[in-house]
Amino acid sequence: MYEHLETAENRAELKRVVVDPVSRVEGHGKVTLLVDDNNIVKQARLHIVEFRGFERFIQGRPYWELPVLVQRLCGICPVSHHLAAAKAIDQLAGIDPDDLPVSADKLRRLLHFGQVMQSHALHFFHLSSPDLLFGFDSDISKRNIVAVLAEHTDIGLKGVKLRKYGQEVIRMVSGKRVHGTGAIAGGMNKALSITERDYLLADIDQMIAWSQDAVALIKQVHCANLPYYDEFATIKSNYLGLIKPNGALELYHGGIRAKTAEGDTITDHYDYCQYNDLIHEEVRSWSYMKFPYLLSLGKENGWYRVGPLARVNNCDFIDTPLAEAARVEFKAHGGQAAMVHSTLAFHWTRLIEVLHCAESIKLLLNDPDILGGELVRQGEKRYEGIGVIEAPRGTLFHHYQVDENDIVTKANLIVSTTSNNMGMNESVRQVAAEYLSGHELTEPLLNNLEVAIRAYDPCLSCATHALGKMPLKLELRSWQSEDLLASLTKHSDGRIEHARI
Amino acid sequence: MTDALNTHASKPVLVLAVGNPSRGDDALGPLLLEKLESGLPALDSIELLTDFQLQIEHAMDLQNRSLVLFVDASVAVEQAFSLEALSPERDDSFTSHAMTPAAVLAVYQMVYHEPPPPSFLLSIRGEAFELGAELSALAVGYLEEAYQFSLQFLTQETEHKPILAEALMEGKY
Numbered sequence: 318m319y320e321h322l323e324t325a326e327n328r329a330e331l332k333r334v335v336v337d338p339v340s341r342v343e344g345h346g347k348v349t350l351l352v353d354d355n356n357i358v359k360q361a362r363l364h365i366v367e368f369r370g371f372e373r374f375i376q377g378r379p380y381w382e383l384p385v386l387v388q389r390l391c392g393i394c395p396v397s398h399h400l401a402a403a404k405a406i407d408q409l410a411g412i413d414p415d416d417l418p419v420s421a422d423k424l425r426r427l428l429h430f431g432q433v434m435q436s437h438a439l440h441f442f443h444l445s446s447p448d449l450l451f452g453f454d455s456d457i458s459k460r461n462i463v464a465v466l467a468e469h470t471d472i473g474l475k476g477v478k479l480r481k482y483g484q485e486v487i488r489m490v491s492g493k494r495v496h497g498t499g500a501i502a503g504g505m506n507k508a509l510s511i512t513e514r515d516y517l518l519a520d521i522d523q524m525i526a527w528s529q530d531a532v533a534l535i536k537q538v539h540c541a542n543l544p545y546y547d548e549f550a551t552i553k554s555n556y557l558g559l560i561k562p563n564g565a566l567e568l569y570h571g572g573i574r575a576k577t578a579e580g581d582t583i584t585d586h587y588d589y590c591q592y593n594d595l596i597h598e599e600v601r602s603w604s605y606m607k608f609p610y611l612l613s614l615g616k617e618n619g620w621y622r623v624g625p626l627a628r629v630n631n632c633d634f635i636d637t638p639l640a641e642a643a644r645v646e647f648k649a650h651g652g653q654a655a656m657v658h659s660t661l662a663f664h665w666t667r668l669i670e671v672l673h674c675a676e677s678i679k680l681l682l683n684d685p686d687i688l689g690g691e692l693v694r695q696g697e698k699r700y701e702g703i704g705v706i707e708a709p710r711g712t713l714f715h716h717y718q719v720d721e722n723d724i725v726t727k728a729n730l731i732v733s734t735t736s737n738n739m740g741m742n743e744s745v746r747q748v749a750a751e752y753l754s755g756h757e758l759t760e761p762l763l764n765n766l767e768v769a770i771r772a773y774d775p776c777l778s779c780a781t782h783a784l785g786k787m788p789l790k791l792e793l794r795s796w797q798s799e800d801l802l803a804s805l806t807k808h809s810d811g812r813i814e815h816a817r818i
Numbered sequence: 819m820t821d822a823l824n825t826h827a828s829k830p831v832l833v834l835a836v837g838n839p840s841r842g843d844d845a846l847g848p849l850l851l852e853k854l855e856s857g858l859p860a861l862d863s864i865e866l867l868t869d870f871q872l873q874i875e876h877a878m879d880l881q882n883r884s885l886v887l888f889v890d891a892s893v894a895v896e897q898a899f900s901l902e903a904l905s906p907e908r909d910d911s912f913t914s915h916a917m918t919p920a921a922v923l924a925v926y927q928m929v930y931h932e933p934p935p936p937s938f939l940l941s942i943r944g945e946a947f948e949l950g951a952e953l954s955a956l957a958v959g960y961l962e963e964a965y966q967f968s969l970q971f972l973t974q975e976t977e978h979k980p981i982l983a984e985a986l987m988e989g990k991y
Contacts, residue, residue, distance in 0.1 A: 374840070374950040389840035390949075392870030392916070435875075443874055462874060463908045463921075466928035477929060481875040495869050496839070 318552060319746035325351050325360035334758055348766050350749055356756060361749040363742050363770060364604045375728040380406050380702075380719050384500050387715070390730075393439075393776050395495065396432035396487055397708035400425060401715040403500035404570070404704025409719055410502035411696020414570050420690035421504035426569050427681045428490040428499055429706065433568060434524075434674040435483025436709035437625070437667045440774045441531065442476020445664055449538050453768050454761035472534065475527045479671065482517075482524050486678060489513040504693035514682055521679045525639070528672040532643045535665045540650060547651070549752075550660035550744040550769035553578040554620065555611065556627035557736065559707050562586065564633030566644075566673065568707040574631050575611060575621060580655025583611060589705040592714060598731070606738045609731060620739035623711025624773065625666035630656045637680070640673035660744050663772045667709075708733050710774050734775040744769040828882040829865040831972065835889040838870050842951035843944030846891040846961055849953065850942065853965045854972070864972060871916035877926040877934075886937040887972070888919040889964075891944035891957075899964040901971075904937040940964060940971075 325331060331351035351360035371390055378386060383402040388395035403425070407417060417425075447460040450469055458464070466473035484494060489509060491497025499505055539546045555578060559571040572586035573595065587595060598607035599616050610619030621627070629648075635641040647665055651657040681687055704715045711733030718727040748769045753762055833854065835847030848868045855866055867879060872888075880886055888904070906927045907920035917925075923934040942964045945954045953961070 370949055386840070389838050389870075392838060395870065439873065461908070463924055463928060466925065470928075474929060477874050477877065477925070480873070481878055484875055494867070 319361075319743055319750055322358065322361050322746040322750060323742070328360070331359055334763075348745055348770075350753070350758075352754075352758075356754065356758065358749040358754040361742075361746045362603060363738075363745050371730050371732075372728040375717070375730075376725050378725050379723050380409050380717060380725055381502055381723065383717070383725070385496060385498055388496060391776055394432065394436055394708050394710070396428060396491075396497075397706060397713055398715070399491075399497070400429055400432075400500055400569070401704040401706045401708070401713045402717075403502070404706065405702035405715045405717050406502040407704070408702035409699055409717065409723075411699055412503045412694055416694060416696070418504050418691040418694050420508060420686045421500075421692050421694075423681055423684060423686050424490055424505045424508065424692075425500055427509075427678060427687060428487060429569050430674040430677045430681070431483045431486025431490065433483075433707075433709045434671055434678070435480045435487070436774075437671045437674075438476055438479035438483060438531075440709075441535070441664060441667055441671075442473065442480070444774075445771055446472065446476070448764075448768050448771070449535070449664065453765050457760060457764075460764070475530065479524060479527055479531075482520060483674075486517060489517055501693065503695050504691075506692070508689045508692060509687045511688060514688065517678070518682050521675065521682060525672070525675040525679065528668070528675045529639060529643075531668045532665075532672055535668050536643075536646065536650075539661065539665055543650075546661045547659040549765075550748050550772065551658050552660065552740065552743040552747055553658050554622045554740055554743070555583065555614070556630050556656065557611070557621045557623055558628045558631050558712055559589070559705065560586065560632060561636070565636040566628055566632035566634070566640075566670075568628075568670075568674075570706070573705075573712075576631055576656065578656060578658065580630075583613065589714070590703045592703070592705070592716075592731075596731070598735070604738070606735055608738050609736050610739075621736065622740040623733055623736040624663060624709075625670050626657070626660075626663045627711065628707060629666040629669060635669070635673055637673050637676035639676055640669055643669045643672055660740075660769060660772045663774070667774070710734055710776055711736055732776070734773070737773045737775065741770055741773050741775060744772070829861075829863050830882075830884040831864040832879060832883045832886045833864060833866050833889060833968075833972070834872075834876065834879065834886065835866075835868045836871050837868075837891055840950060842946045842948050843891050843954050843957040844947050845953055846942040846944055846957060846964075847889040849961055850889050850940075850965055850968060853961075854968060857965070857969060858972065872919060872922050873917060874922075874925050876917075876922050877929055880922070880926050880934055880937075881930070883935040886935050887968070888937065888939045889968075890919070890939065890941055891947075892941035893944055895941045895943040897943065898960040899940060899942045899967065901967075902939050902941070904939050906934060940968065 328351060331353055334350040334352060335347055347364050349362050349364065350358055352358050375383065375387065383406055384399050387398040387402045390398050404414065407414070443462045446465050447462065450465060451459045462473060487497065488494045491499030492507060555575060557573065557575040559567045560574040561567040561571050573589050574585050575583040577583060584595065595612060596609050597612050598609045600607055608620065610616050611621060612619065629644055635644050647669060648657065701718050706713055713733050714731040716729040717725050720726050745766055748765050752765050756762060833851065835851040837844040837847035839845040839848050851866050851868050858864060869876070904920050904923055906924035908924050919937065919939050923937055926934040943960045945956050
């Protein structure tokens with residue numbers, strides 16, 4: 318592995334390269350490299366430079382507000398926070414997951430499939446397909462969705478419409494495109510009407526067909542570039558995620574399964590309400606983002622990856638036929654290995670999940686339970702609730718404690734990207750060591766670092782945005798004097814300016 | 819494909835506000851929409867939409883419109899608010915989860931092979947964007963000024979809007 322590149326010994330003698338901010342990810346992160354006079358990389362780190370204060374935002378609020386409030390933590394996956402919070406406050410209202418009304422459970426799953434589908438479609442078609450279709454080192458003016466629409470119109474359009482369809486599922490189930498109030502403590506606040514159901518059914522077969530096309534596309538791209546795609550940014554890791562009781566891939570509710578890099582089981586069907594006994598988080602001085610690890614394996618060996626690659630690696634099968642066939646093909650491409658470790662395979666597995674979501678949406682739309690029946694159930698009040706789901710980027714934990722007045726006194730969130738913190742850092746170090754070290758650091762080469770990070774689809778911050786921010790600036794500075802040695806600036810029109818001082 | 823997603827029973831005017839209501843002055847867009855919802859004399863011909871940030875699929879919301887007004891908080895505006903006419907632009911927001919209005923227009927043009935509807939961006943000055951923060955004191959005033967302008971802008975006859983916009987940009991408003 319590449320942990321030896323986390324901290325260099327002779328830092329004072331090294332030059333510093335900064336990629337700040339990392340583009341095409343949500344939020345604000347930066348990469349720093351320390352290189353010697355021969356451009357040999359001695360240290361590489363992905364830093365998270367914004368402190369979010371999620372817990373402080375939540376504490377002091379009445380718990381029944383949380384499913385709406387927590388959507389404002391993130392503009393990319395608000396529904397994931399909405400559902401994780403809803404699962405946690407179900408428990409505060411005395412309802413365990415197995416006691417949720419059948420209709421409410423199915424409506425939540427439908428909402429979640431819509432969310433995962435639109436999030437994955439955005440990431441693949443909008444943020445990653447330019448790299449994959451045009452090449453990591455391609456002209457920067459090409460690395461965007463408009464270039465994809467211009468040169469691969471059919472692919473670009475499918476991406477826009479798959480994303481839109483997922484958003485429409487969210488709108489129909491939760492009543493609004495954003496700030497919806499679909500899930501409430503103990504259930505859902507509305508069923509789907511027949512008109513809404515029929516509106517979504519009208520296009521679902523097309524969405525399934527396009528999802529199949531997307532899986533075929535990523536398989537073609539990946540396999541056409543073997544072994545490069547299997548090696549780029551690739552690291553061996555443990556994997557963690559929820560799993561169905563029968564071992565099938567699960568996105569909404571299940572026990573935790575964790576496997577080693579060799580495919581051996583670390584834990585299986587673990588009750589996520591005991592997550593504090595399974596996972597601890599380490600703080601490192603150079604990043605605001607914590608480093609979670611499996612307690613049983615320790616800080617050094619216990620870090621793990623989450624998200625689509627982890628889920629597809631961990632599951633025994635997928636319970637929708639087209640996605641299962643795609644999973645079998647995916648696993649076969651890696652030969653006899655129990656686990657696929659290729660970081661770029663995140664893309665492939667992401668699209669397998671899009672197909673699974675589309676198939677699952679069709680099944681649910683044809684299920685009469687989503688049209689009515691019991692929607693809410695209440696039990697005896699509790700003072701602690703824990704909700705865990707598989708968000709698009711991986712396992713998401715919400716944990717609340719409340720007082721006798723239903724006010725949140727303590728909150729703990731472990732967001733998916735935090736679980737991938739060590740994985741992203743290791744991938745950055747792998748790329749730095751194998752592809753950058755010893756070369757002059759040009760923008761296309763540095764984009765390789767961003768390609769590695771983007772594969773994880775990280776969500777590094779929340780939904781804040783304001784016009785007038787510079788998207789990418791690289792600086793090469795003397796580590797000793799901080800003098801600027803060279804800079805690389807990407808302007809608003811995509812023009813690159815390279816200045817050597 | 820039945821293409822239900824494309825059969826949009828649109829109102830002719832779309833006001834599309836972006837921002838996170840829980841991030842200080844980022845709430846300016848959604849708050850303006852709330853004020854318009856109660857302040858506009860009629861919503862028969864005006865659709866009010868809000869979202870956290872602009873994305874590729876918002877290009878589909880522009881279909882069958884005669885006018886689109888984007889509303890957003892901005893750190894780059896020197897006065898309380900500004901209005902600018904938009905044209906499709908392939909800018910660097912394509913490299914982000916959040917797109918600019920001009921980039922959304924560019925996607926519209928690529929998807930539908932036609933020019934987007936006449937579109938304007940109303941930028942309201944923002945000062946602070948912390949998670950959990952209220953609207954800043956200064957932004958409260960900026961919001962009211964932007965609201966008064968928006969009311970006038972949206973209730974003018976459609977053909978007069980470019981004239982009003984031009985007057986505003988020349989400082990005559």
